[in-house]
Amino acid sequence: MKRVETTCGYCGCGCGIYVNVADDDTILGIAPSYNHVVSQGKLCSKGWHGFAFVRDSRRLKTPLIRQKDGNFREAGWDEALDLVAAKFKEAMTEEDNTDRIGLISSARCTNEENFLMAKMARAGLKTSSIDHCARL
């Protein structure tokens, strides 16, 4: 068993948690981090219990591509990523693409990931249309 300290993924409080994990990667439970500067050993119901979705059977496990008949089929990473890149390139013009391509990033993603989204939008796809859910 191992115990990993990390930050809770729900609200903006940013509580410290320990995740207890068995050797086969089964999550055994979450415990509060006693000396954490924000949570000081406390957690709410979501903090204590809210991890079970991580191993839910409905999790997406492979990329999906929509077929002509409207249904999804499973696909490999290369095929899915190539398709995404091709569609982006198809939509790009010589000029600015602010009205043609939109990126919606996430308050669930890390700082590093949000930075990449901003960079991909503005420096890669040449669109300034990048936003996330702060308004919602």
Next chain:
Amino acid sequence: MNDISDAEFIMVIGSNTTEQHPLASTRIFEALEKGAELYVVDPRKIRLTDFAHAHAPIEPGTNLPMINAMIHVIIKEGLVDEEFIKNRTENYEEMKKSVEDCTPEWAESISRVKADMIRQFARKYATTDKAMILFTMGVTQQTTGVKSIRALANLAMITGHVGRPSTGINPLRGQNNVQGAGDMGALPDFLPGYQRPEWPETKERFNKVWGDFSCLRGRNIIEMFDLMEEGKMKVAYIVGENPVLSDPDQIHTLKCLEKLPFLVVQDIFLTETAKFADVVLPAGSFLEREGTYTNTDRRVQMIHKVIEPLGDAKPDWEIMTEIMKRIGMDVDYQSPSDIMDEINEATEIYGGISHDRIQEVGIQWPCPDKEHPGTPILHVDEFKRGKGLFTVNDFEFIGDQRSEEYPFLVTTGRVTHQYHTGTMTRKVWTLALEYPEGFVEIHTKDAEELGVKNHQPIRITSARGSIVAPAMVTNRINEKTLFVPFHFAESPANRLTGRNLDPIINIPALKVSAVRIEVE
């Protein structure tokens, strides 16, 4: 957040703190134990009101008149901090003139909070040394949202309640990294570090780090959906968001997504939005990747990979890096720590924050260099712009109001055991058990008039759409006012909400929609 427990007076406005930010509310209770007074402004008798010294049961969408009236009272009764106004602010006279007619009686006629209660709020706030204001979307998600925040800033500045411990106006952020997403430039009108696209130094800085880039004021979420409807938007890439449930006017959202030629959704589940995608990319959850989140205190904290991603799923940053390579960008990040190094270069506020420094304890930005200890309190000696600017914020009605056709106002929010669109929490059986389905809070008197019994399904209809959910008959909500949580796909609150926008930053008025009730 530690500042909350040392406050002597706390005004909570538009925040259901015990349910949305349970840990922040524990600090409020600590302050109460030490003798602080708690004043709450909310259309519902939220749990905090059980511990509050005063509760203003305000009409949804009318915070601004009440705040302006508090300012009016404080000026009229000479309770202002003249020293602070003289040394640290400008434009006071202009603002003072604008609230001359904002009497508590005028505010009562709109906000339905008794004039004497407004006076009580104003006096207590102005005369307590450590007085702080906590707010969330109950203030911002209305057509006068920005004006209300600016008015709160006026209120804090006339009384000098800024830049000292346990004062200020403090937003509690609703999502683990909504602060960080803004900090990192996932915004149409800012580059990372809140650098404006139109500033010349922004262009210079980012040309060095990124090369050539699009430096416009882009389209926000609401405008992007409008562009989809007009057929101009060709591709959209949505990561970890579920606009079908979280955005206003669901029927409109669905129409836009159907019209969009190519949609990429990256998420951990096949969300209501992912069902419209042309390509779905499986991402890792918060336990399956490395990186940093920034909390509501601006504290940048590590998250660690606890387990391997499920199946073929990958952490978001890896997927993004792959796409960047395939559209021809020259990037080579081996880990999130490499990305943070680039963030150090690109922004002032994260300039000195590295993964190595925050392994034990997070650092609060601004942190411009590697030796800087971080900044717990903003605006201590001066405001970012130098002097604090008083603003004029006149109230006007925009958007939904009660009418003969729609005699109720509905406001939306969350419940303790669920989170946002329920993608995660509804799959945790212990949490789902607490609130298995949506509901509509309705006042006992209104329920009696309509012959509605507790748990009876009722249909509520706005100009946009209609939902059915069981009634929860209660005295904990204002009369002629309803509350619907927005977690539940079967009774989606955002089928009712409209695109009445705040004209300044386009935040939709999710907290105020006019509806009628039909008994099923």
